[in-house]
Structures are given as C-alpha cells and as structure tokens.
Amino acid sequence: MKPSLAKGTRDFTATEIVNRRLIINTLQKNFELFGFQPLETPSFENLSTLTGKYGEEGDRLIFKILNSGDYASKTNEEDWAAKNSQKLISQISEKALRYDLTVPFARYVAMNHGQMVFPFKRYQIQPVWRADRPQKGRFREFYQCDADVVGSESLWQEVDLVQLYLKSFSDLKIPVSLHLNNRKIxxxxxxxxxxxxxxxxxxxxxxxxxxxxxxxVVKELLDKNIAQESIDKLDFLFNQSENALDNLRTLKEKFAGNEIGTKGVxxxxxxxxxxxxxxxxxxxxxxxxxxxxxxDYYTGAIFEVKANHVDMGSIGGGGRYDNLTEVFGVKNIPGIGISFGLDRIYLVMEELKLFPENVDHSVQYLFANYGELESLEAVKVIAKLRESGISAELYPESSKLKKQFTYAEKKGIPNLxxxxxxxxSAGKITVKNLxxxxxxxxxxxxxxxxI
Structure with a gap:
C-alpha cells in the first residue's frame, strides 16, 4: 500500500523545523521577559474535561479516543443497533486529544490552586488537535503558543498582553493589526x-x-429565529467609524440603562x-x-491578531475567561490569556519572505573519507571541533571525492x-569553502x- 499522510497533518523538513524554532524561541523569550513561567500538560484529557467548553461547534471538532480493549461489547445494545452516535460516544470514549491549551490549563489551576501564588502567569507551547476541515492555514494537528494570567481582575493585564502581542510580532517583523472587543459589549x-x-x-x-x-450574517440570524425587528436594531454594527473611541461613545448612548453593556464599554x-x-x-x-x-468561555476582553497585507485570517487570539475554573468546582479565579498561531505565523513569514536564507546549515565542516587510518585521525579533529560547539562530520564511506563533493553541496555544508x-604526516589540514x-x-x- 502506498504510504500517505493523515489529512490535516504534515511532515517537517530540517529547514522548516529551524524556521519554526526561530518563531518559538522569539515567543519564548518574550513570554519570559513579561514574567510568564513554562508549563506542559498531557496531550489527551478526560473527555468530560473538554466537552461543553467550546460551544456546540467546538464540541463536534474534538478528537475522541476509543477506549482500550473491546469497547463495542460494553455499549448499550439498543444504542448500538440504532447507531445513536451521541449516546454511544460516552460509552466508547472516555479520553480525547486536547482541543486547545486554555481548558487544560484551567483544569491544572483547579487541581493545584491551593499551592499556587496568585496572580499566576504561565506560558505553554504544545500541539493541539481539531477535527476541522483542512484548508490553507488550518490543520488538524497544530501548535499553540499561549500566555495566561489567572488570579487577577486588573485591566492592566489586558494592557500588558497587548504589549506582549505587539512586541512579539514586531520582533518577528510581521506587520499586524490587533482587533479588540469585549464579551460584555x-x-x-x-x-x-x-x-x-x-x-x-x-x-x-x-x-x-x-x-x-x-x-x-443576517440570513444566519434569521435562520436561528431571531426577529427581523431585532436585526434592524443592530444594523448600526455594520457601519462603524474608523475611530474606535467614537464607536465606544455611540455604544455608551445606546447602552443607557444597560448595565452589562456599559461595563464592557x-x-x-x-x-x-x-x-x-x-x-x-x-x-x-x-x-x-x-x-x-x-x-463560550470568554467573559470580558477579546483579542484577535491579523497580519497586514496577507490573506490568512487570524494569527493570534484570546480573551478573558473569568468563569472557566468554576466548571471544575473552583470559583473566584479570574483569568485572561492570549494564543499565537505558530503554523499560521509560519505561513505569513514564508509569504513575506521573513526567514533568513540557509538557516539549516547545521554542519559546518565535512571531512573527506580517505580510508580507515585517515578517518581515525579525522575523527580526532572532529571531536575537538564538537567540544568547541562546532558541527562537523566525517563522510561515512571511502568513496570517490566527486561523490563526497556532491554530498556536501546537496546538504548545503559550506566547508569540505x-x-x-x-x-x-605534515600536521596540516586543507579546507575548501564550497x-x-x-x-x-x-x-x-x-x-x-x-575555529
């Protein structure tokens, strides 16, 4: 059978990995600069931990893991015969791949809040999985790079996260616009x-x-049985001014006597x-x-980052989720977080040609192989290079020099x-810059x- 990749997944070449590390290292440096500490959680969680946190659409995109053993024998016969998938899920699956990093983090906080010092700031860079329809910039397996603060209601956290976003994308040389809203609005x-x-x-x-x-949007609202009269009241949403503060003033007027809307403004x-x-x-x-x-879990500020001049959708997003840990039985722990979409950031940087050229030349010196005795002496020199942190290797076979030249050129190794x-015998060495x-x-x- 011809091998193939599962839809929505990718292999990464050496160049791609080096470029991805450039992004990750930039984000990690800024996360720590802003006072965030690293955390990692398991790749899969209890299904009950994840469901009900992302809305109806999100729940459908969670990758469920079948129970071990003969899971079919443990199902209700009537449900199995009726092919009732909704009822069968709880009978055949107890675990699921994580959909994002925020809910597992909330679960972690709920389990460990008694030992934590608040406000607690963490960053997390790990893969997540979604059973989405693959398309440009959207994969079924992808990395998220999150920074979250829990235990503080201060709006200065929002201000800090805006700065973290803008500094990080500035360091990556990506021109962006940061879109903001508030769930209370x-x-x-x-x-x-x-x-x-x-x-x-x-x-x-x-x-x-x-x-x-x-x-x-209007058609979808009508399909959801929202009255035309209500839609007409909201028509002003589609004609916004370029001045953000002017738009907020307009909302203030419309929200007279509307407590939650006024609070959001x-x-x-x-x-x-x-x-x-x-x-x-x-x-x-x-x-x-x-x-x-x-x-569903956002309760306050909402962020979304879009790259200017690139048709890619959002490359980052987040918001405040003050009630998230309540579903795990822990109340009064407010939280806010943002996420960087590593894979979309990569595609944007590739399109804008922001990656340095020839970044994957990890091997600096290739030693030609002349035979067993010469190779032993070469390996001694290679060992000294490696002690100095310089990458070098010996061509594995005693082949014709032309073949060894070709290998070095194809691998992009700069020195033979x-x-x-x-x-x-002369105690000398010859280095050719290719x-x-x-x-x-x-x-x-x-x-x-x-050296």
Missing part, C-alpha cells in the same frame, strides 16, 4: 436587541462577518486609552465590535576538509585555534 448588544436568550447564536453568526458578509475604553497613552499607535489597535471569537595521508571556491592549507593547531 456583545451581551449588551443582545440585551439592546431583546435577544439575550439567543446570545450564543448571535455571537457565532456575528463572528463570521468577515467571511460571509452582512447578508450572510468602560473596560474596553480603559484598555484602549491606556495603550494609546503608552505610545502604541492607533493604527495597530482596532475596536472590532463584530469580533466574538465564537467561544581534506585530511589525507599527506596532510596528516561557496567561494577558496582553499587554504594550514596547520591543524592553527585551524583549531582559528
């Missing part, structure tokens, strides 16, 4: 339109505005004004009233070293000193 809008009981339907549809347009106003006071350009920050992020019988064509013969002692 969305709740206020639902109350304003008289559709509070359909808040989730409203926000899920609104979040798709950039994909399906105004007509598509005040919170977002604080974050925006403080960021502007810090010298952050208004071009980098956009109040996006239609931004919903589509996840000749250390044959003549050089060994990029410039220059060749030098010097003493082994001088070669190691120079």
């Amino acid at each position: 969305l709740s206020g809008l639902a109350e304003f339109a008289g559709i509070s009981e359909q808040l989730i339907d409203f926000t899920v549809a609104l979040d798709k505005l950039d994909k399906i347009g105004k007509d598509g 005040e919170e977002l106003e604080f974050v925006l004004t403080k960021c502007l006071d810090l010298g952050i350009s208004s071009d980098s920050l956009k109040f996006d009233i239609t931004l919903a992020r589509g996840l 070293v000749f250390f044959g019988e003549e050089e060994i 990029q410039s064509g220059e060749q030098d013969t010097i003493s082994v002692e001088d070669f190691l000193k120079t």
Whole structure:
C-alpha cells in the first residue's frame, strides 16, 4: 500500500523545523521577559474535561479516543443497533486529544490552586488537535503558543498582553493589526436587541462577518429565529467609524440603562486609552465590535491578531475567561490569556519572505573519507571541533571525492576538509569553502585555534 499522510497533518523538513524554532524561541523569550513561567500538560484529557467548553461547534471538532480493549461489547445494545452516535460516544470514549491549551490549563489551576501564588502567569507551547476541515492555514494537528494570567481582575493585564502581542510580532517583523472587543459589549448588544436568550447564536453568526458578509450574517440570524425587528436594531454594527473611541461613545448612548453593556464599554475604553497613552499607535489597535471569537468561555476582553497585507485570517487570539475554573468546582479565579498561531505565523513569514536564507546549515565542516587510518585521525579533529560547539562530520564511506563533493553541496555544508595521508604526516589540514571556491592549507593547531 502506498504510504500517505493523515489529512490535516504534515511532515517537517530540517529547514522548516529551524524556521519554526526561530518563531518559538522569539515567543519564548518574550513570554519570559513579561514574567510568564513554562508549563506542559498531557496531550489527551478526560473527555468530560473538554466537552461543553467550546460551544456546540467546538464540541463536534474534538478528537475522541476509543477506549482500550473491546469497547463495542460494553455499549448499550439498543444504542448500538440504532447507531445513536451521541449516546454511544460516552460509552466508547472516555479520553480525547486536547482541543486547545486554555481548558487544560484551567483544569491544572483547579487541581493545584491551593499551592499556587496568585496572580499566576504561565506560558505553554504544545500541539493541539481539531477535527476541522483542512484548508490553507488550518490543520488538524497544530501548535499553540499561549500566555495566561489567572488570579487577577486588573485591566492592566489586558494592557500588558497587548504589549506582549505587539512586541512579539514586531520582533518577528510581521506587520499586524490587533482587533479588540469585549464579551460584555456583545451581551449588551443582545440585551439592546431583546435577544439575550439567543446570545450564543448571535455571537457565532456575528463572528463570521468577515467571511460571509452582512447578508450572510443576517440570513444566519434569521435562520436561528431571531426577529427581523431585532436585526434592524443592530444594523448600526455594520457601519462603524474608523475611530474606535467614537464607536465606544455611540455604544455608551445606546447602552443607557444597560448595565452589562456599559461595563464592557468602560473596560474596553480603559484598555484602549491606556495603550494609546503608552505610545502604541492607533493604527495597530482596532475596536472590532463584530469580533466574538465564537467561544463560550470568554467573559470580558477579546483579542484577535491579523497580519497586514496577507490573506490568512487570524494569527493570534484570546480573551478573558473569568468563569472557566468554576466548571471544575473552583470559583473566584479570574483569568485572561492570549494564543499565537505558530503554523499560521509560519505561513505569513514564508509569504513575506521573513526567514533568513540557509538557516539549516547545521554542519559546518565535512571531512573527506580517505580510508580507515585517515578517518581515525579525522575523527580526532572532529571531536575537538564538537567540544568547541562546532558541527562537523566525517563522510561515512571511502568513496570517490566527486561523490563526497556532491554530498556536501546537496546538504548545503559550506566547508569540505581534506585530511589525507599527506596532510596528516605534515600536521596540516586543507579546507575548501564550497561557496567561494577558496582553499587554504594550514596547520591543524592553527585551524583549531582559528575555529
């Protein structure tokens, strides 16, 4: 059978891995610069830990793991015969691959909060899995790079995370715009339109505005039995000013007597004004009233990062989730976090040609193989190079020099070293730079000193 990859997964070459590490190292440096500590959680969780945290659409995308052994024999015969998948899931699957890093982190906090010092700041860089339809920039297995703070309601955390986002993308040389909203504003809008009981339907549809347009959003709202009268009340959402603070002032007027909506406006106003006071350009920050992020657990600020001039969708996102640990029986632990989409960031940097060239030349010196005795002497020199942190290797077979040249060129190794019988007896070594064509013969002692 011809081998193939599972849909939505990829193999990574040496160049791709080195480029991905460049992104990860940049993010890790900034996470630690901002006071976050590393954490890792298991690749799979109890299914009950994950379900009910991502909304109806998210729950469908969780990869379930079949129970070990003869899982079919333990199912209800009627459910099995009826092929009732919803009832069968709980009978044949108790575990699932993690869908994101936030819910496992909340589970960790709930289990360990008694030993933690709050506010607790952690970052996490690990793969997650979603049974989504693969497309450009969307995979079934991909990495998330998260930074979260729990145990503080201070809006300065939002301001700090805005700075973390913008510094990280500046270091990666990616021009971005950071879109902000507040879940309380969305709740206020639902109350304003008289559709509070359909808040989730409203926000899920609104979040798709950039994909399906105004007509598509209106159609989806009507399909969810939201009255045309309510939709008309919300028509102003589709005609926003370029000035974020002007839009917030408009909302304040509409939210007169609307407590939750007013609270959301005040919170977002604080974050925006403080960021502007810090010298952050208004071009980098956009109040996006239609931004919903589509996840049930957000309760306050919502973030989404988009790369300028690249058609890629969001390359980062997050928000405040003050109630998340309550589902694990632990109350009053507010939290906020952001995520960087490593795979989409990679595609953006590739499209913008931001990766340095020839970054995968890990081997600097290839020693030609002249036979067993010469190879032993070459390996002694190679060992000294490696002690100095320089990558070098011996060509494994005593082949024709042309073949060894070809190997070095194809591997992108910049230097070919000749250390044959003549050089060994003279205590010298010959190094040919395959990029410039220059060749030098010097003493082994001088070669190691120079290196």
